[in-house]
Amino acid sequence: MTMMRTHHCGQLSLSQVGDTVTLNGWVDKVRNLGGFLFLDLRDRFGLTQCVSEGESESLSNRTLQELKAESCVQIRGCVRARPQGMKNLEIATGAIEVLIQEVTVWSKADPLPFQFGQESSEQLRLKHRYLDLRDPSLRQRIVARSQLTSSLRKLLEEHDFLDLETPYLYKSTPEGAREYLIPARVSPGQFYALPQSPQLFKQMYMVGGMDRYYQLVKAFRDEDLRADRQPEFTQVDCELSFVNEVAVRQIFTDVVRRLVNGFLGRECVTDIPQMSFEEALHAYGNDKPDTRFEMLLQDCSELWRDSSFQAFSAVVAAGGVVNAIVVEGQAAHMSRKDLDALNQEALNLGAKGLAWAKCNGTELQDLQSPLKKFVDEPLWSQLQVQLGVKSGDLLLFCAGPFDLVKAVLGKIRLSLGERLGYMDPQQLKFLWVVDFPLLEQDEETGRWAARHHPFCMPQAQDLPLLRTQPEKVRACAYDLVCNGYEVAGGSIRNHDLAVQKQVFAAIGLSEEEAESKFGFLLEALRYGPPPHGGIAFGWDRFVMLMTACDAIRDVIAFPKTLSGQCLMTQSPAPVTQQELDTLGVVHRVTS
């Protein structure tokens, strides 16, 4: 037989009853039920129950019983219907079993370092990732990732995107994150860098007339890793010619809608609403709102301006703000201890504190709060009307500089959302965030830098402000947000050489620097570049959300730890002096 199997382990049903079949897979479980020996055989596709009835010449039940779980075997046998009452309707092959005729042991398994489905150290699982991949939970996520990738490619190709490649050995362009450098042996003293994104290559594809480009591609950032970061990550990188912002969002709304609904098998996404950066910041305290629940940040600064509560009125007088969130129906459910914990969280985030008020009824007398003595009837009435407070609600106030208050209450809102069960991972709430500022100012140096990257097109109406009020210039940029995560981001790019030069000037890049780093871009813009723009998805994160897990390493087959190590292969590792000599590189020992 050419093929080592006739079927895989998720394939047999009543229509094969009577057939002799050959399966391959791993011993999932062996049970001896007095003379009958049941062996569950598992592969990527499913699980088939095999059974041996008593001894035969070629096959002893003892041999089977001695097979350790996760040994790899081939089983030849005859398909038969399971007896009435023994069918398992939960699995695809649950109506049949295979009467074992012959077993070939491909390889035996030593006792496993950890058990599937049971708690065990993540370090141990990462070291033996090849075993963890056999655990159904990880296996299903990795298979789902592959299926999502395949569906996504089809959808993009239906939209005339070409799958086009870009180089990994790129040039160092020290903007944004730190890069991984590669000494170039053939050009001593020079280095390649691994790309943080194929941004300029995809723009060159557009100048080259390729019209629509996509690529699933690795990008690299040598950052100090925090939770949920990886030194290499997968982007779905896309670029289109002859589009404006609206067109890009329209096309990718279609792609995401069909991808998500097709994968989940239900109408999860219909349209994707849109929100400005400013609105997101005001109402959610950040630029990636989790819109699965409300509990918005509300400004009530003016109400406190003339109040007798000095701590608030002084802040407002000094140009700061007072914001509130209304936690519906929680007045009776939050203990003093809960409120102290929230206050501590706010303090940790840099706030002066979090003031609370329980609205046990609608009258002022029903108010229970440390602030109560500062609240008179008119203020209480205004607060109720403006914030939309109802009887039974909990109010939380935070006062201070605008940015701080938004950041603190934005995080408090998320803590409460999680605690109150408002963040169901099965629910996916997508949102376009638009009208981002083009630039941001470094607090220490006062220098302006591109908020996204320096190739974003400024919004036409804001262009005159680039020299005078750079903070007011909005970019033709957009992020796709889902459940509080940025899953994609993009912009329309500068195809106008003069505007591109203005942006470089605004971020303090001299003409010489611009030429040395991006000379080829400036040159390319001289030869009829098309209007173009694009988007890049953080694919690890997207798959994480689609499979309802909460860390990207749960959807990466071979992830690295927070210190950038692969525990399975023990990478990175020292290299020989000879190799370093060839590169002309010395590793400096720092004392």
Place this chain on the structure above:
Amino acid sequence: MTMMRTHHCGQLSLSQVGDTVTLNGWVDKVRNLGGFLFLDLRDRFGLTQCVSEGESESLSNRTLQELKAESCVQIRGCVRARPQGMKNLEIATGAIEVLIQEVTVWSKADPLPFQFGQESSEQLRLKHRYLDLRDPSLRQRIVARSQLTSSLRKLLEEHDFLDLETPYLYKSTPEGAREYLIPARVSPGQFYALPQSPQLFKQMYMVGGMDRYYQLVKAFRDEDLRADRQPEFTQVDCELSFVNEVAVRQIFTDVVRRLVNGFLGRECVTDIPQMSFEEALHAYGNDKPDTRFEMLLQDCSELWRDSSFQAFSAVVAAGGVVNAIVVEGQAAHMSRKDLDALNQEALNLGAKGLAWAKCNGTELQDLQSPLKKFVDEPLWSQLQVQLGVKSGDLLLFCAGPFDLVKAVLGKIRLSLGERLGYMDPQQLKFLWVVDFPLLEQDEETGRWAARHHPFCMPQAQDLPLLRTQPEKVRACAYDLVCNGYEVAGGSIRNHDLAVQKQVFAAIGLSEEEAESKFGFLLEALRYGPPPHGGIAFGWDRFVMLMTACDAIRDVIAFPKTLSGQCLMTQSPAPVTQQELDTLGVVHRVTS
């Protein structure tokens, strides 16, 4: 309008006559035919003829005429049928033209540094690769590459392959080619390496039960670049569980057949024949035979052993060989100068020379050759019979050590094939080469090394020879060859820990070295690994053959030069001292 165009430039036909349309693209050509001004507008999809008749308020023919070629514009106008006799049946849109109503200039083009379709320096084209991509010849190859990629993915997914990712930041395993190293900032003194192939990760996927894996993935080799090599290249990397050699070849014969025939739109490949390594070496002089033509290398050592031609008989007596090739019908067409050139080629390749004989008829007296005085009737008769010589053929002989003779005549055969027009790039001759030696000996050190990589399974019947006659051990390995190029190579891998250890021992890897380099593989083989094997396609080369060009850089959008440079982005490049300091790396200035 959300979308900036209603159609692309390859779309309009008679069925849109009367419609108002908006197109975008590049000015391919402008012709002024006395009052009528024709503008050919081009995009990735095709070319549409636009026409302006006389002046109007909003549009002057002068403006249009002043548009330089390759400027980028939008044209709005009305579709009309071309007059009888003016239709161009060679292009899809050749039956219509667009009467221009409005033109928007997106960007003007400076005069181009080179002209499409005309000879120009490759350096100049590489520097302005974004323009070269607009040249229809390169554009078509890059688009074809993307289409082939897409078709290949579909075929592999039909065969249950999952598109699975592997890391790029890997560990240095100094086997085979030189690697690109990346200093790991977070682990001072340690390095990542860019993978030469994802070999061990795909094997880990198999141990992890993923069953069938594929990936289009970049691989990296820091070799001194020769013609047609790139420091990074694209592999179609595949691995399958529960397969033997025959099954792998059967599956990939199907994939290649459908891919090639589908792409070419004709039955180019039916089955793919098979040839042993030894047969290939004997008959073609190398392990990647170009089977578009015969002209095989034939051994005639025995015939010369007792001949009076000392130069040959001495070689045979010393254990060497005499080989011949028969160049059909060329006796009359090869001048003395041609033959001298061939002789010089053989000398350059290290041979002692190339002896020729023109068979102007079938009688000995018709023989014209410097060897004639050494050839008697019996020898002549034997030569004719054994080599299959016919009247009018040219014979070429080479004598010396086996390896040298095969190498020299193998190359002479290819030179002649090219010269005689036997190597039609439109013809694709695929071949499986099988039964490769497992090991090869380093001439200088005498050490044995893996011919492919040390994870290949030895053929079972040869296993006992591993200690005693390692040169005789054949691997379960196979190459897919097309037109003299290796387009894919693979093998069945060791899933048996004991055999894997024997192979490591045979190549002189101590247990400590094996543990430090491949410890995780040895560990993984303890936990029920499946029988598995795979194959990897050199995708650049495959696409090169499918698009009938002769260098892989012709099918790579952004290739590097022989010195590893990207002329467009000026990469590699120096980096700042600050960046090096962060990495703890010093570049040693060698004097």
